[in-house]
Amino acid sequence: MKYNYKKIEKKWRYIHKKFNFLKFNKKKNKKFYILNMFPYPSGYGLHIGHSIGYIYTDIISKYKLRLGYNILNPIGFDSFGLPAEQYALKTKNLPKNIIKKSIYNYKKQIKKLGVFLNWDKEINTSDDKYYKWTQFIFIKLFNSYYYKNKILPIKKINFKIKSENLNKFRLAFLKYSYINWCPKLNSILANDEIENGRSIRGGYKVILKKTLQWHLRITKYIPKLLKDLDNLKWPDNVKNNQIKWIGLKNVYTIKLKLFKKNFKIFSINKKRSIHSIIFNYPSRFTNYILNLINKTQKKKIIKLLNKNYYNEKFKILIKFKNNYRKKINIYISNYYKNYYLKDTYINYKEDKEFKKVKTIYILKSKNIIYIKYTFKKKYIYNLKDIIYSRQRYWGEPIPIYYINNIPYSINKKYLPLKLPNISKKYFIKSKFNLNYIKKWAWDDINKKVTYKKYINNKNKVYPLDVNTMPSYAGSNWYFLRYISPNYKKFLFNNKINYWKNVDLYIGGKEHINGHLLYSRFITKFLYDLNIIKFKEPFKKFIPQGIILNETYIIYKYKNTIYSFDIINDKFKKKLQKIYINKKDIILNKYLNIFKKKYNKYNLIKNKFNKILCEVKIEKMSKSKYNIITPDSIIKKYGIDCFRLYIIFLGPFQEKKIWNINKINGIKRFLNKVWNFFLIKKNKKINKIYKIKIYKYLNLIHLNFKKFIIYKNISIFMKIFNILIKNKIYNLKLNKIILILLSNYIPYITEEIWNRLGNKGSIFYEKIKIIKYKDNLIKYLILINNKFKDTIYTDKDNNNLTYLKNIIYNKVYYPDKIKKIIFIKNKIINILF
RNA sequence: GUCUAGAUGGUGAAAUAGGUAAACACGCAGGACUUAAAAUCCUGUAAUUCAAUUAAAUGAAUUUUGCGGGUUCGAUUCCCGCUCUAGACACCA
Known part of the structure; x- marks a missing residue:
């Protein structure tokens, strides 16, 4: 019998609306804060890539929920920024309206995915109730300075400084800098928004222009940003990316001396790292170098040497005494001045190793060459202070006004400084910029926005800053606001102290550098202000493949x-x-x-x-006509089928090529599950199968622990293959399997759960982890490294002397055995 | 240029700590059921060679995880070199 997914899914979607599964429960003492990077609600809607993320987090939170955790799995919308503005210009509308429509569509689509989310915690960065606090953080930055690892209020600077010079201390400050200016977009662009000297959006020319811009002094936080990386459960390549984005540059001055038998061969003094050494040819030590490299490289060099001029790079491995290895480049050249070394920085971790080691030697060489070196160090970073202002309309206004060109912040009592309303006509006519608006001045007596024409120092009406904040202003602290989205003050302490930072964060690889780094910076700043009690925003991060x-x-x-x-x-x-x-x-x-x-x-x-x-x-992109939306697939196959299929596609972190063909396998599997559970029988299980299935179930839990959830689907398939083939109908076991399965396919399992006579929702059932004892120990018997047989033994006889007897019965010529390799609990390898 | 990650059947992929490579699926081929189709079920499916047989079922051996080498009783896994693919960063300031 086929199951009617349309009826079942409709029914349970309706019933689930009435439950609030993620409701906070005081009795639970464990918490799990899981978060997807919030989406940008573009006009084009949700596509397959987004839905993988939501389904992935949903499966984990459904699992954790029933292990007894309080779950926070909120959602919101990152809605300020250029795309909405440009789309508005295109469609002759206002960004505000476009965002409203897009968010409506997104929510509709997300709700179709069968996910449990904390909809009551929803936020929207372009909502003034939200950006009030983005502005609040900006004012905090503006009014603080960094002194000896501490944050102090700018007022406490205890020496006399003219107020215009406070800029040098503030964490948010004005500075002239060269920025990427795009005349057509009428905006500055970040480096990552530019490709080949043109803006990615639109493809317009970008020039460098010196202007006065707001900056954030992130560079003060570099030591902390580097140091705290060690404690994070992030993939190494993400950490490395952070290190490289920060870019502690090569700043060692090194004297190199090469010795052989205490004979001085070579010395070099350059402000370069030890990654590369230049050898000049012809010289006394060339032969030594030739010994270091392999044959094909040698041939290359000899060929080179016959030419008039040459330069070539080779790599050799250096091994330090504490087992630390590093490849270095060797350049052979007769005009090495041209070969100025480019690969020149030592990263943070390596730096420590350099301190320890005094001599290094080169591997792959019969004659060991010792290199002595001394160095002085300096630190130079790649990371510069963040430019934090944009000349656009659709962003958070900067809550600053100017008296005689000196900036002052608006008191937080009078926030939010709302983005001025404009008419459609005005917006379409001008490429909009706050500079052109008439009602944009600060009345410091009445504490409100007024018309520019009233600007007058005597009346205390001053010009307002005409910049808005960049798109990451709203996103670098949003995970904090989810915890108390409607709270009148900034953060609700009790709740913040309970939920703390995000336990599992999931999002696109493209945000590895910028977004993660800026969030970490703001979190550290708020920690230093003693507003929050944790230093890092995201404990664990898993990047999602596109x-x-x-x-x-x-x-x-x-x-x-x-x-x-x-x-x-x-x-x-x-x-x-x-x-x-x-x-x-x-x-x-x-x-x-x-x-x-x-x-x-x-x-x-x-x-x-x-x-x-x-x-x-x-x-996938609308302009390339290759977008696949979940809607059409859900219509054809149902939500459960879609959910299972999209996770079954493969490793979460890898990029995947879309292919619908394999969905038939999932469809068949769901039918199998449906038909299997409709047989209401209760029989005892054979011990062998029981152990097999319990082993699989343990694996499923292990994969959940590691958040590798796609592998579990094939394990479920294996379990059902055993159950169906051997006709195992055991109510207790079936319940356990069904509950685990409901993480992936909520509706079909919910229906089965009820048909089996259970009342209430399956999502109120607890997940129990069953421990089983397997007394049998499996040994592989290999003969000359080739697999021959398996034998089983128990704990008491888990030794070679006992096992030898069994083996000798199986082997024809026990006298000719040369050696037996015995590895406990694993293998016996017999060599003839 | 530098750094990082990756490469396994026709396809997506699996292999826990170095220990039976290809689990689980898709696809394909053949068969069952059916007037027919769909659906479902069954069988086969890395390559080569050999044995045997009318044929099928079957049995055995060798090779195989991008290419070449090393460590090891044993390598998809660790080390080195090369090739290719993808990503990040930089060069300008």
């Missing part, structure tokens, strides 16, 4: 379309790239030229008389 899909491209020049296979690379640069819809293609690769759309173009066909288009695999 989903790619096929795109189809045709190349056009003026009024002519060329077949892709007849275009060479030079010509390709001239041509206009046009992404086309899959529907316009036949035979997968050939453009369907008979569609009306393309009738107006001249067509240059290939020798087979066809127009071939290019097929690429790229990130």
Whole structure:
């Protein structure tokens, strides 16, 4: 019998609305704060990539919930920023309205995924109740300075400084700096918003321009940002990325001396790290170098030496005495001045090792060459103070006014400083900027915004800052606001102290550098102010792989379309790239030229008389016509099927190419589950199967612990293959399996749960971890490293002397045995 | 240029601490049921060779985790070199 997912899912979605599964429970003493990076509600809606994240966190939180944790799994929207503004200009609307619509759509789509979220905690960064506190943090930064590892209020500077010079101390301060200026977008852009000297959005030219900008003094926090990385459960490559973004640069001055038999060979004095050494040729020590490298490299060098000039790079491994290894580059050149070394920094961890070691020696060499070195150190960082202002409309206004060009902050009592309302007409006409608005001055007597024409020092009406904050201003502290989103003050202490920082954070790889670093900085700042009691925002972070899909491209020049296979690379640069819809293609690769759309173009066909288009695999994007939305799949297969399939796709962190073909396997599996549980029988289980299944169940729990949840699906499949094949119907066991399965497929399991005669929701059932005892110990018998047999033994006879007898019965010539390798609990390898 | 990650069947992939490579699925091939189709179920599915047989079932051996080498009784896993792919950063300031 097939199960009717449409009916069942509709029914349970309706019933689940009435429950608040994630409701806080005082009796529970464990907490789990799990968080997805909040989405940017673009007009295009939720796509497959987003939904993986939500389903992933949902499965983990459903599991943790029933292990007895209080769960916080909130959601919100990051809604300030350029995309909404540009989309507004395009559609002749206001950003405010667009965001409203998009959020409505997003929520509708997310609710279809069968996820439990704390909807009562929802936030929105462009809501003035939220950005009031973004401004509050800015004022705190503005009014603080960093002194001897502490944050002090700027008022407490105990020596006389003119107020205009306070800028040098504030953590939020004004400074002239070169910024990437895009005249067309009328905005500054971050480095990562630019590609090949052009803005990524729009592709406009970007120039450098010196302007007065707000900055945040993140550089004061660099030592802490580096040091605290050690305690985080983040993937190493993410940590390394942070280290490199901060970029402690090579600043060692090193004297190198190479010795062999105390014979001085070479010395170098450069302000460079030890990563590279330049050798000049011809010289006395070239032969030694040639001994260090392998044959093919040697041949290369000898060839080089016959030329008039040469330079070549080789790598050799240096091993330090404390087992620390590092590759270094060797350059061989007769004009080494041109070969100025570029790879020149020592990262934070290596730095420590350098302090310890006094001599290093080079591996792979018969003659060991000792290198002595001395160095002085200095620190230079790649990371610069964050530029924190944008010349845009759609962002948080900076709560600052100016008296005689000196900045003063608006008292927090009078926050939020609301973004001025404007009409659609005005917005469309001008590329908007707060500079042009008439009602944008601060009345310091009445404490409110007033018209610019009243600006007058005597009346205490002053000009307001015309900048807004960048898009990451709202996102670098949002995880704190989720805990008490509607609280009148900044943070509700009791709740903050309970939930603390995020236990598991999930999000896109593209945010590894910026967003994570800035959040960490703000968290540390609030810690130093004693507002919160933890130093890091996200204890564990798992980056999510993107989903790619096929795109189809045709190349056009003026009024002519060329077949892709007849275009060479030079010509390709001239041509206009046009992404086309899959529907316009036949035979997968050939453009369907008979569609009306393309009738107006001249067509240059290939020798087979066809127009071939290019097929690429790229990130999903509306402009590339390769977006897949969950809606269509859910309609066809149901929510449970979609949820299980999208997790079954593969490792969460890897990028994946979208492919719907394998969903049939999931569909079959769900039918299997449905039909299996409808048989209401209760039998005893055979011990062998019981142990097998319990082993699998333990594995499932282990994978949950590691947050590797995709592997569990195949384990479930294995379990059901055993159950069905051997006709095992045991109520107790079935319940355990069903509850675990409900993390993945909530609706079908909920229906089965009720049909089996249980009352209430399956999501109020506790998950119990069953410990089993397996007395049998398995040994693999290998003969000359080849697997031959398995034998089982118990604890009392877990030794070679006992096992030898069994083995000798199986082996034909026990006299000829040369050696037996015995590894306890694992293996016996017999060598002849 | 530097750094990081990765490479396993036709496809997605699995292999806990170095110990039976390819679990679990998809797809494909063959079969059962059916007037037919869909669905479902069963069997096979890394490669090569050999034995045997009318044929099928079967049995055995060798090779195989991008390429080459090392450590080890034993390497998908650790080490070195190379090739390719992806990502991040920088160069300008």
